[in-house]
Amino acid sequence: MxxxxxxxxxxxxxxxxxxxxxxxxxxxxxxxxxxxxxxxxxxxxxxxxxxxxxxxxxxxxxxxxxxxxxxxxxxxxxxxxxxxxxxxxxxxxxxxxxxxxxxxxxxxxxxxxxxxxxxxxxxxxxxxxxVQKVPMDVSDLVVGTVCGGSDGTSGISGNPAAGRAFDCLVEAGAACIFEETGELIGCEDIMAARAATPELGEELRASVEKAARYYATLGYGSFAAGNADGGLTTIEEKSMGAYAKSGASPISGLIKPGDIPPSGGLYLMDVVPDGPVRFGFPNISDNAEIVEMMASGAHMTLFVTGRGSVVGSAISPVIKIAANPDMYRRLSDDMDVNAGRIITGDAGLDDVGDEIFDAVLNVAGGARTKSEALGHAEFILTYKTFEPIGPACLPV
CATH class of the missing domain: 3.40.50.2300 (Response regulator)
Known part of the structure; x- marks a missing residue:
């Protein structure tokens, strides 16, 4: 390791x-x-x-x-x-x-x-x-996770498997970042119960409530037509599926883009701008979220997708996790992990979680992800505004 x-x-x-x-x-x-x-x-x-x-x-x-x-x-x-x-x-x-x-x-x-x-x-x-090369281990890593192109399989295979990997990473001392508050509407009380302190729990609730107000003002939601085509039926189902990729570890803090986690643990990133609604849809693509986690030091990102996504990222590798076994067969050249094996009964959540954990170690050691090998280096940065986080957000 x-x-x-x-x-x-x-x-x-x-x-x-x-x-x-x-x-x-x-x-x-x-x-x-x-x-x-x-x-x-x-x-x-x-x-x-x-x-x-x-x-x-x-x-x-x-x-x-x-x-x-x-x-x-x-x-x-x-x-x-x-x-x-x-x-x-x-x-x-x-x-x-x-x-x-x-x-x-x-x-x-x-x-x-x-x-x-x-x-x-x-x-x-x-x-x-x-540049001098030195020994690294898991405790030196910052790892992010996003989900995009979600379908009815994402919340029962890819996302919870990524959550199992996150639990292993946190236990080994890594800092792990999950997002996006706009896709966690309805999960605020569950997250607050996992917070390191009651004060942090209130900050977690407030971040999701802010996202709900933002989307209500714009007339947007986290539930898109493509999600429905993929078999998702409600925003509750979408939120719980997205929440699953956070795993079960205690939540150590709430950060905003560019805030670097001070230690190992699990962190929620609040990506919705502060202040009045000014900038339109908070993250216009999954790559915007990857960029924001990179700005907070993420060495790599776990990307769970059910419908399929072929993107990678500049600077930091992206590990693609296929939630849907049919999609994996079609896009296997772009996928690093087949979590669809959970759907077909060929593997359990822990099996795929261990596979994702091993993939993180291999990529950290220099192995190239599928998107790296293909030359993907997507990047997007737009206008936003944020206020500094308060002391309750990083209680550790």
């Missing part, structure tokens, strides 16, 4: 050692993509498309560019956007990582910036290859 990881100056350890190529406005996206695509093995493209500044986006980019799986960073700016590139570069430089900022308007345009970016990328890959 140990392997070699990459030592970072803040004390955290990474399971990957990539160069993040980050665009700071949509106008720089193409140039950054051309740079990153020149070395798909080592460079991962991330970025924020907005021109108007946003404190949440700034915080997210700072966390992502100093993620333990990131060894170096190239920032690509158009030049006239409002993103604080100077502050971001300083944060990365202070973390001990090689970093450079290219401003397209000053560098000579598209071709010149791409060539300069490729030159930095080649230098950075060589430099981060010298």
């Amino acid at each position: 140990s392997w070699m990881g990459y030592q970072r100056t803040d004390g955290r350890k990474g399971i990957r050692n990539v160069v993040a190529v980050a665009y700071l406005v949509e106008c720089a996206h193409f140039v950054a993509r051309e740079i990153a695509s020149s070395d798909r093995e080592n460079a991962h493209l991330i970025g924020f498309p907005g021109c108007f500044p946003n404190e949440y986006a700034q915080r997210m980019m700072e966390r992502l560019c100093t993620h333990p799986n990131v060894g170096a960073v190239l920032l690509v700016s158009l030049g006239c956007e409002s993103f604080n590139r100077v502050k971001l570069e300083k944060v990365v430089r202070d973390s001990g990582r090689p970093v450079e900022t290219l401003v397209i308007q000053k560098a000579g345009g598209t071709r010149a910036t791409i060539e300069a970016g490729k030159a930095f990328l080649a230098r950075a890959v060589g430099e981060i290859a010298q």
Whole structure:
């Protein structure tokens, strides 16, 4: 249960050692993509498309560019956007990582910036290859979980199997993050009963109540047409299925995107913006949730799907768990674990939970997930706003 990881100056350890190529406005996206695509093995493209500044986006980019799986960073700016590139570069430089900022308007345009970016990328890959490797174990890991493309099998195979794996990880000292409060409506009292303190229990309830108000205002819900097509019948069924992936461990804290768990344990991430409803649907895709958990330090994400999803992620590997055996047969090239064996009676929850736990160890040790091997590196970051968490949210 140990392997070699990459030592970072803040004390955290990474399971990957990539160069993040980050665009700071949509106008720089193409140039950054051309740079990153020149070395798909080592460079991962991330970025924020907005021109108007946003404190949440700034915080997210700072966390992502100093993620333990990131060894170096190239920032690509158009030049006239409002993103604080100077502050971001300083944060990365202070973390001990090689970093450079290219401003397209000053560098000579598209071709010149791409060539300069490729030159930095080649230098950075060589430099981060010298990063010290040190022993890691489960207690060094932060692992997230999401479910997407849910169907009638998700809540009885994939999600509870992921929950069993979470219980094993927490017991071994890992920090595990589950979400999303908008898909946990109706489960607030159950979660409160698992909270480390009564005060944390109240915070958990409040986070779900906030999500319910947000969705009611927008006219949205967590229950989508695709879920119904897949055999889900009610929002209660959807919520309980999503809740199952949290396992049965005590809940140690409530965090928001970018908050790093202070110790091992189980944490709920509140992804719904604070304040009045301003930003539309809180997470417009499952990858937005993966990005937010990465910003909180997740080394990898367990992704449970019943209908099927083929996405991966930049920076942190995604382990795909197929809940539906028929879907697994169709999309086996994209799936890492077949939890559908529970449906067919070929395995129990504990069997698949152990398989997921072993997959986490293998991926942490360097084994590539299906999405990594295929080259998936999805990323999305939009506008939001959050207030700092209170002392009751991290009682441990």
